[in-house]
Amino acid sequence: MPETPEQPNNERFEVSRRQFLIGGAGVTLALMGATAILSGCSSGSQQSDSIQPTELEVSSSQVVESSDFAELDTWSCIAQTAQYDLPMGAVGNMDCDDLAVFIYPGDQYDILSQIGFLSMTSGSFNSILKQAVSKAEGYQIYDARANDQIIVWVECNLYTDDWRLYLASVRSAAEIGQPVLMDEGDSEFDPPMLCVSGDKAFWTYMPNPDGSASESDSLLKAASVGDYSPAVVYTSPGRMITNPQQSDGIVTIVPRANTRSTRYQLTAIQASDGSVISEQMLPSSMQASDAIYMNGDFVFGIERTYSFGDGISNFGTYSSLGDGSGNYVRF
Secondary structure, three states, rough: OOOOOOOOOOOOOOOOOEEEEEEEOOOOOHHHHHOOOOOOOOOOOOOOOOOOOOOOOOHHHEEEHHHHHHOOOHOOOOOOOOOOOOOOOOEEEEOOOOOOEEEOOOOOOOOOOOEEEOOOOOOOEEEEEEOOOHHHHHHEEEEEOOOOOOEEEEEOOOOOOOOEEEEEEEEEOOEOOOEEEEEEOOOOOOOEEEEEOOEEEEEEEEEOOOOOOOOEEEEEEEEEEEEEEEEEEEEOOOOOOOOEEEEOOOEEEOOOOOOOOOEEEEEEEEEEOOOEEEEEEOOOOOOOOOEEEEEOEEEEOOOOOOOOOOOOOOOOOEEEEEOOOOOOEEO
């Protein structure tokens, strides 16, 4: 296993989702790339009392550092199988084996970004949406997710901070169905974070922390191709802190736990019926930067070092060894 690379310096480029509204196309592309790190490629709220969240307790002795492993030659493990030409500035996400969706700069001065598909079988790149559906009203394409069944995207008005969310079916790597407006909000609610799994799209509906609705619950909503009726899948008593991620039909979110103190919990939801299948509560006040449920365990990132939390208190990405021991590897 390769050793952990050293950080060149301590500088980081951070952009909030709301800061995009006073930025440009480069900001939304940077944001899209940041949320893709842990993405898995492989009606009514359905929260259940049958799953009780357990506290994630990991001792220092249960964590193995990636630097403790021997390093293999990279090219003995990796072989290039294909090469693709993409537009300058294109940044994408992949949620199925056959198709990747990209946001890339528009062709005209008044179009910040557009959406394209890359076919992983033919290698062709096709423009799917050259401008926002609501461009005439001042909207620009902000974020998008897609697989070979469904596409969901958000458009933002750069002058009013209003946003709209659209769904469409995916007919092929070169064509989508008629866009359907599924949700919308104003400056009191943040532009949604997105996820797709099978024929369903998932998105967050969260209050602006600086607005008058800041004390409102946050919601995870979902809708399916052919049944454009949004449903609330999960309610969080406060803001969620990561982009929803999917892997093998399971969507992972990190909502606020229903506790007096500020706590967050890793939560895995079955995409097909919205049922919660696993929850693990992080130590009090600890935040994850990203999380995904894979092979029966959560993989999660801790973006800073804490003075508490024992084995998971240090910056890094933690992955269970998957052997039933409760041990983790820290990358």
